[in-house]
Each structure stands twice: as C-alpha cells, then as structure tokens.
Amino acid sequence: DAGITQSPRHKVTETGTPVTLRCHQTENHRYMYWYRQDPGHGLRLIHYSYGVKDTDKGEVSDGYSVSRSKTEDFLLTLESATSSQTSVYFCAISEHSGELFFGEGSRLTVL
Amino acid sequence: AQRVTQPEKLLSVFKGAPVELKCNYSYSGSPELFWYVQYSRQRLQLLLRHISRESIKGFTADLNKGETSFHLKKPFAQEEDSAMYYCALSGHSGGYQKVTFGTGTKLQVIP
Numbered sequence: 001d002a003g004i005t006q007s008p009r010h011k012v013t014e015t016g017t018p019v020t021l022r023c024h025q026t027e028n029h030r031y032m033y034w035y036r037q038d039p040g041h042g043l044r045l046i047h048y049s050y051g052v053k054d055t056d057k058g059e060v061s062d063g064y065s066v067s068r069s070k071t072e073d074f075l076l077t078l079e080s081a082t083s084s085q086t087s088v089y090f091c092a093i094s095e096h097s098g099e100l101f102f103g104e105g106s107r108l109t110v111l
Numbered sequence: 112a113q114r115v116t117q118p119e120k121l122l123s124v125f126k127g128a129p130v131e132l133k134c135n136y137s138y139s140g141s142p143e144l145f146w147y148v149q150y151s152r153q154r155l156q157l158l159l160r161h162i163s164r165e166s167i168k169g170f171t172a173d174l175n176k177g178e179t180s181f182h183l184k185k186p187f188a189q190e191e192d193s194a195m196y197y198c199a200l201s202g203h204s205g206g207y208q209k210v211t212f213g214t215g216t217k218l219q220v221i222p
Contacts (some may be wrong), residue, residue, distance in 0.1 A: 042214035050207040098201020
C-alpha cells in the first residue's frame, strides 16, 4: 500500500463543533484529494490540492475547507459540523495520472 | 464539466455467469478512465485503467468513445469478485488533474 494515513479513523462529534481530519502521505505525490462516500452517492469530491497552498473545490465543497501547508499533509476542516456531514471520508493521492492511492477512510458521525 | 454515470446500484449474478458493469461518461476532452474496486473492509484500489488495455483478475474494459462508455466485463464471475466497483474519470480543470467517480455498483456473486 502507498504510504498514506488518515486520522482520526473514527470520530463522533456533536452538531456545531469544528472537526479536522488529517491526511498524511510519505510518497511525495503532487495531488491530494478528499472524497466523501455515502450510500447511493458513491464517492464525491470535496476538495483537492495540486500543490502546497494550491487547492480547489470539488462538487460538494460547501461546509468544508482545506489546507495544505506541506506536501505531505492535507487537512479537511468542518467549521461547524452538521448531521448531513456524517459520512466516511477518504483521502487519496496521485502523482501525474488519474491513478489514485487511497487511505483507509475516516468515519465521522455528527450527532 | 466531467461526469460519470453508473446506472446500476446492485448487480447480482450467479457464480460462473458473465458480468458486465456499466459506465458512461461525459467529458469534452480526451479522458482517462479507470475502474476501482472496494472489497469488504478494505481500502479502495485500482482495478484497471483504459490506457493499459490489460486484464486484471479476469476483468477487462474497453473505452468506446463513440458511445462514451467504459463497461467492465468478466466472462465467468467468481465469489471473490463480490465487491463495490467504481468507475472514474481523470480530466483536467484549469490545467490541473481532477478525478470524478460514479456512484458505484455493488456486485454480488451468488454461489
């Protein structure tokens, strides 16, 4: 498996609280992505990064922000979590093609 | 805009029967198409990509630009093929790589 880890792997939080998920890679890949996986919706792109401090929105970016201050770390922040953000979040990395390497996922429950 | 459509949420077949998982895409340029698989309790992983034109675990997929399709096929299904399958398209947005997934098809192989 590619060197990609997500933390935390599981989190339960309450509505209105901030949450940050971390994705860490040891592959020095240029691209990093955050997806959410929901039944019936598959994988939906939240945000992605094409370099340090270079990020862009995906199709479901509302309510989420990201930061990438170092090549190896890509943070996803929910400023004020809502129940609709209960999901499994996947981080993925790639170098220059569409071949992605995925993390193991972070399961977030917002009560 | 780039879009991937997988019309079937669930496909059930008997062991030994042929399998075809459908994928259609929409993209104005030349796409790179991929199939990813997620086995139970495992992370998503690449199954195959159209440019390599290879067969992985007996699966093949041909890119049909006229029909904008990239269907995944296997002549004889095995129980271990039961998993979630995602079709993905890698395109470019503003000069940077962006990967979009379909909603996924759950393949259930009945013994």
